[in-house]
Amino acid sequence: MEDSRLMQSMLLDFYGALLTDKQRQCYDLHYNEDLSLSEIAEQCGISRQGVWDNIRRAESALKEIEEKTGLIRRFQGTREALKSIRKQAEQIGSMTQGQSREIAGQILREIDGLED
Amino acid sequence: MEDSRLMQSMLLDFYGALLTDKQRQCYDLHYNEDLSLSEIAEQCGISRQGVWDNIRRAESALKEIEEKTGLIRRFQGTREALKSIRKQAEQIGSMTQGQSREIAGQILREIDGLED
Numbered sequence: 592m593e594d595s596r597l598m599q600s601m602l603l604d605f606y607g608a609l610l611t612d613k614q615r616q617c618y619d620l621h622y623n624e625d626l627s628l629s630e631i632a633e634q635c636g637i638s639r640q641g642v643w644d645n646i647r648r649a650e651s652a653l654k655e656i657e658e659k660t661g662l663i664r665r666f667q668g669t670r671e672a673l674k675s676i677r678k679q680a681e682q683i684g685s686m687t688q689g690q691s692r693e694i695a696g697q698i699l700r701e702i703d704g705l706e707d
Numbered sequence: 708m709e710d711s712r713l714m715q716s717m718l719l720d721f722y723g724a725l726l727t728d729k730q731r732q733c734y735d736l737h738y739n740e741d742l743s744l745s746e747i748a749e750q751c752g753i754s755r756q757g758v759w760d761n762i763r764r765a766e767s768a769l770k771e772i773e774e775k776t777g778l779i780r781r782f783q784g785t786r787e788a789l790k791s792i793r794k795q796a797e798q799i800g801s802m803t804q805g806q807s808r809e810i811a812g813q814i815l816r817e818i819d820g821l822e823d
Contacts, residue, residue, distance in 0.1 A: 660722060660724050662721060666778075666785075669782075672789075676792060677814075680814040680815050683799070683810075686804075686807075687804070688807065691799055691802075698793075698796040699796050702792065
């Protein structure tokens with residue numbers, strides 16, 4: 592996942608506000624809008640080399656922030672837990688009361704197992 | 708909550724890794740360990756004024772990062788939802804099947820209501 596589009600998109604979502612406007616714009620157009628360097632250069636009114644530099648600097652800054660803070664990793668743990676709780680809660684509709692209790696216990700353990 | 712010790716502590720927990728070592732150390736000793744400026748100065752081997760400057764710069768950097776990214780606010784929303792789901796799951800043990808289904812529906816709505 593480290594180098595996937597999804598990760599690039601999450602990095603921008605979490606930390607994009609810490610980039611310069613130009614870095615954020617070039618990175619977004621490249622990774623989210625899938626524009627070529629030439630297209631971005633035209634849209635931003637800077638050279639292709641300038642676009643390239645902005646994307647590289649943005650990548651490096653975003654990666655460094657996540658390496659230092661680990662907030663995406665932490666947030667993802669919680670999101671995974673919520674996804675799993677969602678599935679469990681969906682099952683309760685078609686269960687006996689005993690089974691529902693068991694599922695409720697699993698949900699409680701899932702929540703208690705999350706890091707603070 | 709904005710100016711509370713809890714908020715200062717969360718700011719350090721989330722974004723402390725983005726401060727300089729000295730800023731992080733002074734801020735931590737002041738807000739989490741409750742040491743005086745003189746005590747921190749002695750422990751860090753810098754002047755009281757140096758301690759004060761480091762704390763102020765750390766405060767301003769941490770506040771700016773949260774204002775820009777809003778990640779603590781976002782994380783807290785998820786934590787509140789988990790707390791509420793926990794309470795609901797606890798109730799399932801003492802409920803009829805119909806009531807359990809209703810609670811499960813509330814849990815699903817709670818999860819679906821969270822921002823991505």
